Amino acid sequence: MGTQTPSSPSPAPSDTDDKIDPNAQVPKVDAPPQSTPECLAEQEPNDKNTEPTAFTKCVTGELSSKTDVDYLTIKAPDGVTDMLIDHTEPDGTIQYTVTIANSGSAASGSGGTSTNNFNMSFTDKAPQTKVKAGATYLFALKWDNMSQGGTATKRPYSLRVNFQ
Ligand SMILES: [Ca+2]
Ligand SMILES: [Ca+2]
Numbered sequence: 001m002g003t004q005t006p007s008s009p010s011p012a013p014s015d016t017d018d019k020i021d022p023n024a025q026v027p028k029v030d031a032p033p034q035s036t037p038e039c040l041a042e043q044e045p046n047d048k049n050t051e052p053t054a055f056t057k058c059v060t061g062e063l064s065s066k067t068d069v070d071y072l073t074i075k076a077p078d079g080v081t082d083m084l085i086d087h088t089e090p091d092g093t094i095q096y097t098v099t100i101a102n103s104g105s106a107a108s109g110s111g112g113t114s115t116n117n118f119n120m121s122f123t124d125k126a127p128q129t130k131v132k133a134g135a136t137y138l139f140a141l142k143w144d145n146m147s148q149g150g151t152a153t154k155r156p157y158s159l160r161v162n163f164q
Contacts, residue, residue, distance in 0.1 A: 039158065046071045049101070049138055055161075062156040063094060063143050070141040072159065073101050076131045080163035083137070085126035087159045091152035093144040096159075097121040098129075101138040131163065 042061025046053045052071035053059060059072055076083065087096065100118045118137070120129060123144050131137065143155060 039160075042070055042072065049140070052101070052138060055159075057162075058158070058160040060156070060158045061141075062154050063141060064154050066143045066145070068143070070139075072139040072141065073136050074139070074161050075136045076133050076163055078133050080133050081130060082164050083129045083131040084162045084164065085122075085129075085159070086162070087126065087157060089155055089157045092155040093123050093146075094155055094157055095121060095123050095142045095144040096126070097140040097142070099138050099140075100132070101136040137161075 039058040039060045040053070040055045042059055043053045044064075045051055047069050049071050052073040053061070054073045054075075056074065061070055061072075062068075063070060085096075085098075087094075098118070098120050118132075118135075120127070139159065141157065141159075
């Protein structure tokens, strides 16, 4: 018994004309419209001031529960004097507190008065603030229980900081 070769040449597996263009098969990725691309997304964990999410211009995130705390840092560039903060929270109030991050004890305390006594907090419109060029500002975002703010179980936010 030998192997039997089929005698009738079956037509080659259909070599259809419409070639499959692999690029054409890739579905277009629709960017979610909720945030501008230049905004960094927060990176959890950021629940301590020792593990903040560093951003340069704009950051988005959410307080994922009443106990979530988000620490964010931004460095004031050289030559600036003022910081302008723009923030939105569509689903409930967030308490913002801004201080200067402790970057070790680089400053040898000369002069008596510490220039690191920067502390401001706000839930509403943030005032334009004098800043120190080169300093790193630490934002702490906390769920604000004192204010009414919807019944959402999460509080998303978008924070934008401009220096001038
Ligand atoms: Ca968060
Ligand atoms: Ca967090």
